[in-house]
Amino acid sequence: MFPRETIQAGPVTLRPPVEADIPAVVRACSDPLTQRFITTLPSPYTAEHAHIWLTEVAEARWGAGGAEFVVADPGTGELNGMLGLHLPDRFGNVEVGYWVAPWARDKGVATAALRALATWAFEHGVPRLHLVAEMENVGSQKVALAAGFRHEGLRRGAGPLPGGGRADMAMFGRLPGDSGEPIRPFLPFLPPGGLTDGVVTLTMLTGDDAPAYQAVASLPDVVKYRVPPEAPPFEETLYRCAGAGYRWLVGVQAEMAIRDAVTGAFAGDIQLSHLTPPMREAMVGYSLHSDFRGRGLVTRAVELLAEWAFTQTSMRRLISGTNPGNLASQAVLERAGFTRGQTVKEYLPGPDGTWTDNVEWLRLR
Ligand SMILES: CC(C)(COP(=O)(O)OP(=O)(O)OC[C@H]1O[C@@H](n2cnc3c(N)ncnc32)[C@H](O)[C@@H]1OP(=O)(O)O)[C@@H](O)C(=O)NCCC(=O)NCCS
Numbered sequence: 586m587f588p589r590e591t592i593q594a595g596p597v598t599l600r601p602p603v604e605a606d607i608p609a610v611v612r613a614c615s616d617p618l619t620q621r622f623i624t625t626l627p628s629p630y631t632a633e634h635a636h637i638w639l640t641e642v643a644e645a646r647w648g649a650g651g652a653e654f655v656v657a658d659p660g661t662g663e664l665n666g667m668l669g670l671h672l673p674d675r676f677g678n679v680e681v682g683y684w685v686a687p688w689a690r691d692k693g694v695a696t697a698a699l700r701a702l703a704t705w706a707f708e709h710g711v712p713r714l715h716l717v718a719e720m721e722n723v724g725s726q727k728v729a730l731a732a733g734f735r736h737e738g739l740r741r742g743a744g745p746l747p748g749g750g751r752a753d754m755a756m757f758g759r760l761p762g763d764s765g766e767p768i769r770p771f772l773p774f775l776p777p778g779g780l781t782d783g784v785v786t787l788t789m790l791t792g793d794d795a796p797a798y799q800a801v802a803s804l805p806d807v808v809k810y811r812v813p814p815e816a817p818p819f820e821e822t823l824y825r826c827a828g829a830g831y832r833w834l835v836g837v838q839a840e841m842a843i844r845d846a847v848t849g850a851f852a853g854d855i856q857l858s859h860l861t862p863p864m865r866e867a868m869v870g871y872s873l874h875s876d877f878r879g880r881g882l883v884t885r886a887v888e889l890l891a892e893w894a895f896t897q898t899s900m901r902r903l904i905s906g907t908n909p910g911n912l913a914s915q916a917v918l919e920r921a922g923f924t925r926g927q928t929v930k931e932y933l934p935g936p937d938g939t940w941t942d943n944v945e946w947l948r949l950r
């Protein structure tokens with residue numbers, strides 16, 4: 586059983602909840618983002634729900650070996666969030682859950698509170714802490730890494746979605762022996778507004794890009810050079826676009842929209858895949874809608890991306906590959922400063938079960 590005590594941790598104080606917290610709990614739990622990602626909250630959330638949570642749920646949790654803390658402002662004691670330890674599972678593993686009130690977000694509150702709670706939990710003998718955040722909850726995933734929790738994978742269909750259905754949940758874990766230092770992603774996010782040269786702008790893909798991405802990915806001459814050479818089902822495209830932030834953060838793939846810098850229209854996509862941190866290498870791939878071709882937009886996109894990768898990240902090798910027959914793509918890479926390498930035999934899946942050679946390309950930092 587954990588002691589019901591107050592933890593002073595610099596910019597945050599963790600304390601057991603009290604009756605006076607109820608109005609703030611109602612306001613915070615009525616917030617759309619809280620409702621979106623804490624899918625077990627009643628909606629609408631009323632003072633009665635907060636009262637039951639305080640007098641029954643939180644009490645039961647403390648009584649049964651869990652913990653429920655208010656994250657409070659150290660000066661005023663006002664509620665800024667909530668942070669709890671669920672009951673240990675049969676192997677003693679403990680799950681952490683939290684939310685921060687809308688008025689206290691983006692100030693490091695969740696990160697500071699989670700770090701403090703992890704230290705305290707390990708001091709009280711917890712052998713392992715983990716948290717699960719929905720694939721689309723990139724803010725929470727950033728908190729996990731910043732608090733020294735390591736990404737451990739994606740649990741498919743592991744959580745409920747509001748309104749029905751199931752969501753994939755990203756798993757993060759921390760052990761007592763871990764340093765607890767913030768875990769820095771291999772690739773930082775793009776600056777606000779993306780990368781631009783005034784003609785094209787690159788922005789991280791989001792779920793809103795899915796219809797336009799699908800239109801590009803379904804063009805016959807794009808399908809021909811896709812791996813595998815098939816148009817994706819729309820469900821797959823939606824999943825790809827909506828999960829781009831997660832995959833970027835955890836170092837799987839960095840996927841961007843190529844936009845017309847003036848109108849913001851989606852012109853195509855460009856991505857860094859096969860991220861290989863020890864070699865500081867990534868593979869560039871792209872496709873452009875036929876309506877936007879012939880204006881040098883992809884070359885600009887590759888140049889922008891290479892410039893960012895070589896100045897703002899630790900990347901030192903950008904590689905690419907083209908079908909030997911894809912002369913347009915080869916011209917893009919040449920203009921963007923890539924050097925043609927060897928041709929690898931039967932590397933790419935072609936149509937009808939055939940295999941196609943691949944021309945390798947390299948640009949060094
Ligand atoms: C997730 C949540 C707890 C974060 O609280 P917070 O106090 O704002 O977190 P922090 O300030 O410590 O860190 C959040 C980081 O995520 C970033 N962030 C927030 N939303 C983001 C988004 N949609 N995409 C990318 N980054 C985002 C912030 O800019 C900040 O990054 P920075 O430190 O590089 O500036 C809060 O947004 C929240 O309560 N959300 C709703 C409930 C919830 O999701 N709970 C967690 C369930 S697993």
